[in-house]
Amino acid sequence: MKKKLSMLLAVGLLVSGITACGVKSEGSQANANEIKIGINYELSGGVASYGQSSVDGIMLAIDEINAAGGIDGKKLVPVKYDNKSEPAEAVILANKLISQDKVLAILGPATSGSFKSEVSVAEKKKVPVISGSATADDVTVDKTGKKDYAFRICYTDSFQGTAMANFASQNLSAKKAVIVKDSSSDYAKGLAENFIKTFKDAGGTIVGEEAYVAKDKDFNAILTKIKDLDFDVIYLPGYYEEAGLIIKQARALGIDKPILGADGFDSPDLTSLAGAGALSKVYFTNHYSSLDKDPTVIKFIDDFKKKYNKEPNAFHALGYDLAKFLADGIKRSKSLDSEALKEALASTTDFTGVTGSFSIDENHNPVKAIVIVGLENGVQATAVRSGK
Amino acid sequence: MKNIFKHSALQKFIMILITYAAIQGLISAGIIDDYLQATLATICINIVLAVSLNLITGFTGQFSLGHAGFMSIGAYVCAIITINNPTAVGFIMGIIAGAIAAALIGAVVGLPTLRLRGDYLAIATLGMAEIIKIVFLNLEITNGAAGLQGIPQFVNWTWMFVFTVATVLIITNFLKSSHGRACISIREDEIAAESMGINTTKYKVISFTLGAFFAGIAGGLYASFFFFLKPDLFGFLKSVDVLVIVVLGGLGSISGSIIAAVLLAVISMFLQSFSEVRMIIYALLLIILMLFRPQGLMGSKEISLSVFKKLGLKSKTRKEES
């Protein structure tokens, strides 16, 4: 039997190798009038909603660019794959995009974990990869040094967490805070750590730390526990899906202290989930506020509504900017290759997008101002700017 | 093991060598690029996982839904050791330590739970895997939800191949030993086996521990090849994925598990181009395959050499599973 088995093993691996080669041949003939861009996003699996939203934003921008004649007459051609919200699949697809589809650059994935996995491939293959929402601090720089080919256009966790902690202790004069975080999300983990550090440095204390996991719907248990604590603010790093429900349930239990969050709050769904009445004394750090009437933002919201028939959220906006940012880099790039594109992206200064205007710093992070949006009855009532 | 130097063993050895050399050649020639290598790695990891789960579920008849838990132990232990000792020796130590840790947990969990039957055992093992996942999510050393990154990548095609072949050979040899036959007898009829004087608990635990050991190996390979770990990679759905491979290949068929692992990887590769609908097509294929081949592709048969001579199936005479 062993013999048969090993035969089988042999043949199986061989067959897979050969079919794999067969697949390859259908690959890509580079067209002189096209620029191929890889899109490696979470279209199914646990965080599919973030991936799908980002891709919606990207496609809107690409359509706009192509409708306006492309970049120097060349059309952007997106090659879109679904990484099933799995970092290993993101690695496989990044390899596929680079070696078989021969893309110029890759956009995505949306989450830090998958993006970090992709960055290792990008470094090896020397192809720029850009994320619109990988916020973990060590995405572009880690212990081993700077990642030459990794870029992002979103805030880092430390920047957002610190900004909110300063706002809490200075503007809200908070001394005691409670943390409610999503223990299954790297985004929440990074924000919470940085918030706690800055808040403590400013003389505050953390009186309670509670956790939930993504897709939970019932938060009454932890909120009932928090209710009896003596605190000034709740810091709630996480996404609108759970944050909306937490705010609703907290207000229903009679917790009326300010609730602070991050750009994960920015979605029209936050209002519909929590109910406008519950959304008072809610503050979150964000890229832009609907209060400032920036024509870029207004045009984006109009175009987005026209195409998708719904209000955009932060992922849509970041996805849109991501594609525009890449297009801007390609335009300024001396030649159409990954090396020149990397240089062009790294030297971006004063790029104006929906999520604010920014320059890329030496660590490939955007330098952009942050807005702390305050909600009253579900409507943006205050916007405090804090620059960097 | 004693017939390893016999003629047929030699033939087999040559076959393995040719496969290895052929693919290695294609890699060196650049025909198999990094993308295909990553796919090959997935296939190898899935073969190790499926064959080890088949030992537990297919051959010993114990329904386990916790394979991802054992895999995660192997992956994290291997990753932590290689991060602290980024040498080839460190990697070997890591993967072995990971497998042993997984086997230990397997034995500890197996001893009390393996007296449960059928679906109750499945739920107990599922619960165990969830607990392991939550512990990894909250430990400092695993970096929680943010995940472990920067794991040195040692595993290449050669390592993958060596570990996969070793796993398959060790498990098939085990199954041919008296211990293995004892395990199969438990699947066929536990009471009859017990009355024949077989210590069923002991053999169930042995099979479970051995399965966990190789799941740990698969985890180590995964950690080293994909260099990033996150607790939610090893959730319930991962266990289900492995189970799907085992059942699709045929419970109690090692060759079936191998074919199914390759087949699913190839299907998944073709589906990559259908980004939005890939999971829908995958689900449909799963249903259709099961409706038409409920016993799996191979049933409990093994593929034999004569296949290549006669191009027909010559089955081993083993009782079909009822």
Added chain:
Amino acid sequence: MENFLQQVINGISLGSIYALIALGYTMVYGIIKLINFAHCDVYMLGAYIGYFCMTSLKLGFFPSMVIAMLVCTVIGVLIEKIAYKPLRNATRIAVLITAIGVSLFIEYGTMFFVKANVRAYPEMTGFLAKSFAVGGLKITAQQILIVISTIILMAMLQFIVKKTKVGKAMRAVSLDKDAAELMGINVNSTISFTFAIGSALAGAAGVLVGIYYNSIDPLMGVIPGLKAFVAAVFGGIGIIPGAMIGGYFIGTVEVFVSGYGNSLYKDAVVFAILILILIVKPAGLLGKNTKEKV
């Protein structure tokens, strides 16, 4: 004390949801020994059907719930006829894999049409928007609705199974399919009926969860499904009161671990208790240990 009672209320309302889903699992398992993974997705479909009834058709809560239950009944029966019936004589594990396939198909099929993002249920008005303060405790009308609906549905179910002819047929099929057939019971239609009831319950649970938490998404069934199944096993799978007890137990334990212990480990504690219970009582809390026949 006040805090404790509030947590009890939280536990009971969460437990009701698990119990409601667990009922469907337990019935199907009782009759064909299948872990129907697609059950939690029927629950999700119920929530979406209710959502579209309320938003697009502007129907009220009760008509929406009835429509959701009816449509889910049809879907449940269709799933059984198309995917499970041809496998009646296959191994149980093969049917299990088919169930997983059906589950993935429904999840991603739904996601294809409605996208992955969450949707908020329309805000309730009238009685369903009220909340009551008893002493220092807060109880919402929706919590009351959920608990009462669960108890009514479970009582109806118990009545159907114990007192009606169909129920008798269900019990007969669950005991011995072949013997039941010989006694003139139509096994196929009995199984279909079981799926119909189970799916109707899932549909109801979907709408109730929709209005209670007002958030639905295509993967909303996965985690409650898993926990509800654990609840069913905990109580003794195949036993209707067992599912109920299991549901309330899991809900309460979860709430108390979060409320008085460490919320990081709430699910781990639930599973640890489950494993302990199974080791002590291998057939669940209410299950009978069947002696093996030689």
